Amino acid sequence: MYQNRKLYEKYITQEQVELIHEYSLKILEEVGIAIENDYALEVFKKHGASVEGQVVRIPRNVVMEAIANVPGEFTVHGLEKSVTIGEKYDPVNTGPSVPTMIQDFKNGGSYRDSMLPDVVNYYKLQETSPVVNIAMNSCTDTPDLDKSADDYFTPQLALSLKSVTKPIYQVHCVNTENYKKTDLIQANRNVLNFQKQFYDEWDKYVSLTNCCVLSPLAIGADVAAALIGCALENQPVIPISCSMTNLTSPPSLAGTITHDNATLLSAITLVQLIQPGLGCIYGTVTTPTDMRTIQLAIGSPESYLMMMGSIAMARFYGFPVRSGVGGSNSFDLDYQAGVDAFMMLEPGFMGKTDFMLNSVGSYGTYNLGSPEKMVLDEQTILYQKRINEGLNVTAETIMFDNIKEIGPRGSYLQGRTPKIYRKEHFLPLLFNRDGGKPGALMESKGTLIERASKEVEKRYEAYKAPDLTNRQKELLNTYLPEGYKF
């Protein structure tokens, strides 16, 4: 059990949560949501919503009845491991979406496009990670991937199924570029059935799909199809908002939280109308816009605050919630990347959420990554998990007898290290804890990034490929990219 310290209570009151809720319903009733999919529009119409062009206006009772079916927790199965997502469990973490660019510390920290070997390395690191418990299949469409086929989505998914025993998270939906064989709803169903077939599991959840809604107040064609495909195949989804203040959402933080809440409620309502009781996570990684550059500001106090507000909303509805991210706007693995990682992971681990995407390894405004940042972010996460464990203050742990025995000016350093020390102290990897002259330390230990690079190599060596059956290997071989087949 992971303690929910409800840090968000320090930033938003119950009355404010209810006010946001009321205005969200008012938006859904009076303003509406644009949904780029006829099937979705039909579903809403059938349940009593008004549809005008692509804009759906949803009565409050339709929303409230539909969302009442969202389960408080659910389990996603992988090859050997499964994860349960819900308030009382450890936050479930994914690794990073393989970024389009890699900062290559084997080449002095220069930048280059990521390639399929990087994709495989990312799976190795996720599989061996002490904090990642669901692996990200990110379908980055790297330059070395053969894109001549009608379907170059499934080959990338096959590569993830080949590489990890942990459950799989789909961050990029099937779209009309990477899956041309059929319409998008059917494409999503095909992909999910491929996973069911691989695991030979037909009634359990074997996939979890990221469904990024469109701000303001819309659900795009790709994502609507993903939501519907998942609902029809009875596989769970994470509708997620990634608004930008004063650009795709209101200029105020409260307005943005409310806007996001309305949009997310519409997506959750849609899947619940199709498949009542479907596993759903309420997600947000909304950021402010930095108006000097018109860029999303991933590492920002405003994002921290909006995440806290959104977590409170999800808890109000009783939904599992996704937020918190180990990202940064920095284009270098530097002090800013550290500050941003700690700040943006905090809503996840101390806030607390149930699911986190990109919890390790991402920077450069989601476009850049490095294996080194992955292993460093893991340490930051272990710090936050230790903080969340909290203080244990009892008559016993105060240790009065010990204090009396040692007395003034005595030394506590005696004999074996006490059990309570070992229980209460987390000792990090990689981060320096040595003392002495900094020049000598630099000489003997190297830079933090050099230490991280060594750890990455150790992890590649420790990685073991999953033990697959011949049936599974054959199935994957149908799709795996050339050079990556069994």
Place this chain on the structure above:
Amino acid sequence: MYQNRKLYEKYITQEQVELIHEYSLKILEEVGIAIENDYALEVFKKHGASVEGQVVRIPRNVVMEAIANVPGEFTVHGLEKSVTIGEKYDPVNTGPSVPTMIQDFKNGGSYRDSMLPDVVNYYKLQETSPVVNIAMNSCTDTPDLDKSADDYFTPQLALSLKSVTKPIYQVHCVNTENYKKTDLIQANRNVLNFQKQFYDEWDKYVSLTNCCVLSPLAIGADVAAALIGCALENQPVIPISCSMTNLTSPPSLAGTITHDNATLLSAITLVQLIQPGLGCIYGTVTTPTDMRTIQLAIGSPESYLMMMGSIAMARFYGFPVRSGVGGSNSFDLDYQAGVDAFMMLEPGFMGKTDFMLNSVGSYGTYNLGSPEKMVLDEQTILYQKRINEGLNVTAETIMFDNIKEIGPRGSYLQGRTPKIYRKEHFLPLLFNRDGGKPGALMESKGTLIERASKEVEKRYEAYKAPDLTNRQKELLNTYLPEGYKF
């Protein structure tokens, strides 16, 4: 007014606070505190404490009556500026103690001893800082300081008085090395009188002195003399604990908090018995010991938690409280330095405390610093201050009419940037917020440290020396080091 969000309430309960309080009084009554000063022992004896050798055992009523006199807030005056320290005010921040070593980014980030020109530069940065409101006179005894005189403390103090208009904080006490002219209590009185004379202020607080107690359960000779000297001169003090778990304090976090609380209460009791109502701040920057290296772990989850516990104790007594530090164990200005800064400043700004030492610029386990880290830590602090401002959720800030007007798929980017955006968004210096290819960004913007170096130069240029009277200049000239006189 700075909002106290009482984040510590998420980590410790009122019952636990009371338990620590009870055991602390039991320690003071049954175990006692060693105090290396006869004057202090006499004071305690006179008020009914039992004294055995240097160990004082203090009855609970003596403690409770004495500490009841601690004022909830007080003001310290400088040349042109003053600061008020207390729960309802902004956390008051000092700059760093000038470290013994500088990471010199003009020389590729190599390390060297700090010198008097560095001391002056640190004053310039503190004087021009948007977050530092009390300047640290750190008396680092740099290698280029003339140490042949009987008193080489006052020359360093004179240099700080020459350099800043902000009030002065004394981090290093007078000791038998740097002040040989007289006994230590009188030495402290002389130094404080020098400051009174400089400001020509005889009834106000014109100094604030760091008084580091000795763990376990002791007050060393230098610090006892400082406490007594300040009390006799009616100048405020910060008794501060810097214990190390399993070395100078119990192996448990709860035991360490209790140990520290008892020791701090003894120091506060001492000054209140001498000067009832004296301004006092309850301070702690206690850390865990990393038993692998037997080093203090400044950047650590356990330190975060113990700080939260100690803040709760100070609030229980109604004392102003010092905690939170922008420090790190890292010997490089890197990702770890960023993570540690954010983590260790959080108890200060979001915890919340009233006073912070070393809030910017410190790393390398307090032995290392750089001007570049000072300006970067300032940004981290401004992030935390923004977070602490919180969310403003009202019917007005939800902006329903705006959401309705823009509607689905519209753009909020219209005309002038709205007032509410400008009010709610903090835009950082130095931290990257630009988008685009990382290689191009690195080329056009340089590394974070390069940007910080430029900012440092700007700040040196913006610095203006204080406007002093001839009387003040003459007074300082009696003491200022050669080469630094008017």
